[in-house]
Amino acid sequence: MKRVLVLLVVVWGIMAGAGRAQQPTPAATSAALLANLFNNYWDDRARLFPLMATAQGDNRYNDRLPNDQTRAFRQQQARLYRRYLNDLLNIDRARLSADDKLSYDIFQYDMRTRLEGLRLNTWMMPFAQIYSLPTTLGQLGTGTGAQPFRTVRDYDNWLARVSRFPVWADSAIANFREGAKAAVVLPKVLVLKMVPQLQAQVTGDVSRSLFYGPVAHMPASFSEADRTRLTAAYQEAIATDLVPTYRKLADFLQTEYLPLARNSTGLGDVPGGAEMYRYDVRLMTTTPRDPDAIYQTGLAEVKRIRTEMEAVKKQVGYKGSLSSFFNSLSNNPRFMPYQTPEEVLRAFRGIQARIAPNLGRLFGRVPKSSFEIRQTEAFRAASATAEYNRGTADGSRPGIFYVPILDATKFNVTTGMESLFLHEAIPGHHYQLSLQQENTSLPKFRRFGSYPAFSEGWALYCESMGRELGLYTDPYQRLGALGDEMHRALRLVVDVGLHLKGMSREQAIDYLMANEPIAEPAATAEVERYLAMPGQALTYKVGALKLRELRTRYEKQLGTKFNLKAFHDEILAGGSMPLAILERHMDAWAARQR
Structure with missing residues (x-):
């Protein structure tokens, strides 16, 4: 509640500065509080998940790679989601506009769903063969992905980011071991696919590493001193941070984890797996x-x-x-x-x-x-x-x-x-x-x-x-x-x-x-x-069945008033959202067409 009161003081101060005689309406105050909450959340989220920020073109944290394998990181997530959920619930939804109510509902769904997921032991299986941090780093480090390599600072950002990979890998290995103790382990067939993926990044010739791509395509505008320094730094990062870490992960999975992995396949076969x-x-x-x-x-x-x-x-x-x-x-x-x-x-x-x-x-x-x-x-x-x-x-x-x-x-x-x-x-x-x-x-x-x-x-x-x-x-x-x-x-x-x-x-x-x-x-x-x-x-x-269901419903309800182009535009205008919220939103749209 204290956080909301502080936000109210800020909102009133801004509006009073614009016109001392004009007091903010309750609706304006609620809208301003909501906008401020969303902005603050996005900044906090970008700091917490800098790889996501990079993928979305937010380059403020391109030098960061938090260790998301730790209990402290999971606790940090939980605190963040609880705080923002509490702040949201202290805002009067009834005073918001229709668009703000939609954002309110999506955000509330998001926070509650994330908190629910943090109660599960999925952290005991840190990554698999698809969409893992080791493969993501490979995509980012080629110089052709989302990580920018246009300026000297961009190049230094990547060096700082990958320097944290060895610590991340050690924590992932520790989590795999905790999972093995609890019998929460990956299927053997997946581990067998992961090992060669990791081994593919192990090379004795750094110039043949895919992580050498930014050096091979360094901008001609860089000074000779920067080119020399960065070339040496990238060679060292590949030889001392990246290659040994990929080798360590591959060796661990092959020699220690694979014998402990399960012969069964489905998640329901591990303790707590059905709930997961x-x-x-x-x-x-x-x-x-x-x-x-x-x-x-x-x-x-x-x-x-x-x-x-x-x-x-x-x-x-x-x-x-x-x-x-x-x-x-x-x-x-x-x-x-x-x-x-x-x-x-x-x-x-x-x-x-x-x-x-x-x-x-x-x-x-x-x-x-x-x-x-x-x-x-x-x-x-x-x-x-x-x-x-x-x-x-x-x-x-x-x-x-x-x-x-x-x-x-x-x-x-x-x-x-x-x-x-x-x-x-x-x-x-x-x-x-x-x-x-x-x-x-x-x-x-x-x-x-x-x-x-x-x-x-x-x-x-x-x-x-x-x-x-x-x-x-x-x-x-x-x-x-x-x-x-x-x-x-x-x-x-x-x-x-x-x-x-x-x-x-x-x-x-x-x-x-x-x-x-x-x-x-x-x-x-x-x-x-x-x-x-x-x-x-x-x-x-x-998802497709729900969209087709909505289209068919409105074609019948609206008859000649149904406009397919308008239907598609309305769906795309609001962006991605949970299906139940989408259905309420589109039902309201259809009612307006009548």
Whole structure:
């Protein structure tokens, strides 16, 4: 309460200075308090999570790498979230505008969800093979990622950041050991993938390290003295901080941790794992839906999409089973026309050109941010899927659609190139994320925040608009789109199956291969992704089904007053938010249209 009283004094002082005779209204005071709270929170959050700040173009803390593996850090998070939740609850929501009430509700949801997660023992499994700090540092340190390398200070910032990596790694190892004592350990199959990832950064020749990229591409404007100093400093950092730390992590996982890792797969198999998984489901889907209900939805969607796939098979005249149809497509040279990675990238650029004339019919809001299509870096391509990395709000870094191309001659066009582009690029993630962070009227926690069920749901919903955007005229691309939709439906079954229903890794791989055109290596990578990121795979279909449900609801309610462009613009204007809050917000929008 003391903090709120101090804020009130500040607000009154500012308003009194503008006009001594004018007293602030209760509504104005509440709005000012809320804005101040959001601004303070964003600054505190950026200091606490500087890697997130860097990814969002906030470069104030590019030299920092806090040790987020410690109990003290977790306690610091809890204090932060409790303090801001208490401050929020001391603001009178009833006096706020509709937009501020929306921000209030999202923030309250966020704080409570974060506090709930800190009660769980997920810290005992510090990282896996996907989205870990060791792989993130690899992306940042190449000189082509979110970490800027334009000035001498930028170069010094990176040196300061990576100097803290050895301490972080020691704490991660200590947490892995605590987890082993409590039997809260990763599956062996994941540890076997992590070891070579880490070993890939171990080199005796520092100039061959991917972390040497900033030195190899140092700006010509640097003085000779700076070039000499920084070159020596980077060589030393790679040789003494980075390479030994990656080697230490790899050796620990291989020699000490792997024998202790579990042969089972799902999170439900570790002590407290069922509670962890149910939390992950709530966190990722932003709904209270029971995992069993999600599982049943998955089964129903698999059946529906399979029927549509059978129709395409019949359309192209194939007489065999659906599984043999998938096999025929995967082995047919006709569908592997590329010779070089550049040809693959050029094909995606062609998709972008085909949808461009139709975007204006469906969207009034268009991002200012530039957009690029790039091949995924070689060091992480083997375990990567196609992905979108958001650009910066100031336009200094474009949004990037990354495509892993291990062998261009085996890149199959029937895997859904058109639907993949709609999802990862335009109008999927690029439109949603760019428009959100370009909307300066939003508080920063909303401009740069993300709720996977919204963002991934939006991207999957965009796949469903292929025909409206001039795509899917080729039945094989339509099949590819159905394959992508099937993939997300299968995830509802497999994710819950793995973590709560005793489904084995092998059963999950077989289930994917029986119901979609996917090769065993890709199916294996997918299943291992679900093991590493429990619940995340549910977000796509849960979110897309909700968006389609809302669109259908308003089409029926509004009839001729329904405007699809306005519907899309309203969804994108507010940015990412929990699905229950989105539904209330859009219901209010629909009421205004009447």
